[in-house]
Amino acid sequence: MPIITVEALPGRTIEQKRGLVKDMTDAVTRNFKCEPEAVTIIIHEISQEHLAKAGKLRIDW
Template sequence: MPVVQMEILKGRTLEQKRAMVKEVTEAITRTLTCPPEAVTIIIREMEKDEYATAGVLNADK
């Protein structure tokens, strides 16, 4: 049973998240030869001030 954990910045629409999990599920079922029902996807959303790259908060960019 594949379990995928995704961390994304807040601000994506419900439609975008629906499309993302659909395509990720399709890729996993195709490459691992498993049914869609076996795929679990966990989405964690972060605020921009909870994410930094190269020592700079994303909120400061």
């Protein structure tokens, strides 16, 4: 703990994901005063036909 789940559209590079998990872990340890080893992050990629807002699939925006 903490365990963090990120739901995001696909299309980011490994380099972007590398940066994200580093910076999010820093954000957690700085504010919640815990060790980096305690922070787990999981990314779920959600395709454009599996996300909707205002009743419309992302593929139809």
